[in-house]
Amino acid sequence: MDPQTLKEKRGETKRRILDAAANVFSDVGFAGARVDEIARQAGVNKATIYYHIGDKKALYAEVLRDIMGSAFDRSVRNLQGAQSPEEKLRIYVNSIARTMDQHPHLAPIMLWEQASGGENLPEVIAQVFANVIGTLTTVLEEGESQGVFIKTIPFIVHSMVIGGVMFYKASDPIRSKYNAFPETLKKMDKRVSGSVAVEIEKLILKAVKK
Amino acid sequence: MDPQTLKEKRGETKRRILDAAANVFSDVGFAGARVDEIARQAGVNKATIYYHIGDKKALYAEVLRDIMGSAFDRSVRNLQGAQSPEEKLRIYVNSIARTMDQHPHLAPIMLWEQASGGENLPEVIAQVFANVIGTLTTVLEEGESQGVFIKTIPFIVHSMVIGGVMFYKASDPIRSKYNAFPETLKKMDKRVSGSVAVEIEKLILKAVKK
DNA sequence: TTATGGTTTAACCAACCGGTTAGTTATACC
DNA sequence: GGTATAACTAACCGGTTGGTTAAACCATAA
Incomplete structure (x- = not known):
């Protein structure tokens, strides 16, 4: 879409990940959540999640803090x-x-x-x-x-x-x-x-x- | 231990399975529950659960009805x-x-x-x-x-x-x-x-x- | 243009997990 | 006592899943 600086892009990607994660975690909980599904909803490769945030637990903690x-x-x-x-x-x-x-x-x-x-x-x-x-x-x-x-x-x-x-x-x-x-x-x-x-x-x- | 009739044995085994299942399900929920762990807590082979009750969903439904x-x-x-x-x-x-x-x-x-x-x-x-x-x-x-x-x-x-x-x-x-x-x-x-x-x-x- | 480094991806792996099967032991029945 | 049946088990199977890796992509500065 719009031209973006790297920082904007970084922020936006992280936001999409956190939003998708909040959605999935609230639907099926931590144990039921699939990292692949979160990546899919965020429109992002699974590894991007690990790059930006970390493992499943770290992601969950980040979502809790965020919300x-x-x-x-x-x-x-x-x-x-x-x-x-x-x-x-x-x-x-x-x-x-x-x-x-x-x-x-x-x-x-x-x-x-x-x-x-x-x-x-x-x-x-x-x-x-x-x-x-x-x-x-x-x-x-x-x-x-x-x-x-x-x-x-x-x-x-x-x-x-x-x-x-x-x-x-x-x-x-x-x-x-x-x-x-x-x-x-x-x-x-x-x-x-x-x-x-x-x-x-x-x-x-x-x-x-x- | 004691000599048991088949009916007594069946009842007791099923009870042990349901108790263990209630315990595990209440601790970690349906998605988090591991059938192996339920079998372990019940002191029973995993296949025994499938023999007596059925799959994980059936087991969960049985626990809910029971409790x-x-x-x-x-x-x-x-x-x-x-x-x-x-x-x-x-x-x-x-x-x-x-x-x-x-x-x-x-x-x-x-x-x-x-x-x-x-x-x-x-x-x-x-x-x-x-x-x-x-x-x-x-x-x-x-x-x-x-x-x-x-x-x-x-x-x-x-x-x-x-x-x-x-x-x-x-x-x-x-x-x-x-x-x-x-x-x-x-x-x-x-x-x-x-x-x-x-x-x-x-x-x-x-x-x-x- | 090109080198650089942050960002994203496809491909992959090892561990896990629900469920099945083939076979064994214990009990009931005649 | 012998056979049918119920109860149970060890081992296994195949799909799934969290996590990794190496390579590709791309905006920016030189």
């Missing part, structure tokens, strides 16, 4: 601006929902990673998770000490929010696939940042408010 | 006895928590299955899931029409409960593995049917009660 690294960090940083604990909790739920929608590969890859017990989870990403939980904990404790929230176990609230969002999103293909599920379940919104986030926000706030 | 088939059905049937919607909702949460604790392989396998979009999920199991959701929907609608529950989207409540429980349980190995997580998170109860279920129950009831 998760900034996503949660950025999204949860939003709630620094808010005033009341209620408002912060609202933003927390919506940030997570929006992040999940913006990065369609996030929920599946987190599920794969969780199922494997964090087999290939880089330390950096674990740190990001810890930060998100820490932020929510602060918000809930702040609310408690201000007398607007009841006493809760923050990690359980976190589990219900993020687990709920992930379960909702990831169950979509299963719900649409099997006739055992009624039409109402099959036709639910694939996105979570709209009405789903509103409902979760409503339930969680009602749950923790004094 | 999930009755577990949820039985546990959710408990709430037929209860009177009030509140009591039924309480039993629903506790049934799910208890089932997850009684079958340690359940949460991981459900995660693998969800991550794969139900790649190898037998129709029968999808039906079980649909029944569980249906039961909760009835309870919530009953409570709503009696004026004790607010109007909710039942599947989202379901997502928060079962997604929350699964997230809590499955995050345990990750929390204990990385130093990014504070001691409080590392040392949390591995079981969910105790204080965790109580907390979830409390939050969910407070969320949906009028």
Whole structure:
């Protein structure tokens, strides 16, 4: 296409590889992923992957950093601006929902990673998770000490929010696939940042408010 | 060892295979599982697996039926006895928590299955899931029409409960593995049917009660 | 134009893995 | 006691897959 400098080309090739890899890993997980398939989707020879990035494990780690690294960090940083604990909790739920929608590969890859017990989870990403939980904990404790929230176990609230969002999103293909599920379940919104986030926000706030 | 009849022997061998398979599948998922490893853990020649059960897919389906088939059905049937919607909702949460604790392989396998979009999920199991959701929907609608529950989207409540429980349980190995997580998170109860279920129950009831 | 070095490729390999087969041992049946 | 059958095994097969290598390609500087 366009004339490119080598640096542009390098960047673009790497991007294509990472995008294809994210796609394949989110579809079939680490063990199920075939390097040949990733190369095919990236429109690149398999050896190019090894040249630019390294072996399968390194590629997976790179994808995780690429997708998760900034996503949660950025999204949860939003709630620094808010005033009341209620408002912060609202933003927390919506940030997570929006992040999940913006990065369609996030929920599946987190599920794969969780199922494997964090087999290939880089330390950096674990740190990001810890930060998100820490932020929510602060918000809930702040609310408690201000007398607007009841006493809760923050990690359980976190589990219900993020687990709920992930379960909702990831169950979509299963719900649409099997006739055992009624039409109402099959036709639910694939996105979570709209009405789903509103409902979760409503339930969680009602749950923790004094 | 003991002299055995053929029937006893058959049953015992098949059991050993299914247990080993459940173990391996829950550790590494379908794609990651090696039939040789399952045979090794079962203390059986690989061909014996093919003789008794069939190929890898058939084995996986058999494991799912074995673990999930009755577990949820039985546990959710408990709430037929209860009177009030509140009591039924309480039993629903506790049934799910208890089932997850009684079958340690359940949460991981459900995660693998969800991550794969139900790649190898037998129709029968999808039906079980649909029944569980249906039961909760009835309870919530009953409570709503009696004026004790607010109007909710039942599947989202379901997502928060079962997604929350699964997230809590499955995050345990990750929390204990990385130093990014504070001691409080590392040392949390591995079981969910105790204080965790109580907390979830409390939050969910407070969320949906009028 | 040509030399240079980063980039990409076709071809290849060794290890792995799901599944089969031919043959052996243990049990049941008459 | 002898035979039919069920249960099990060792060895193997062929396709797949992660990873390597050596050669080709191509933008750029001299």
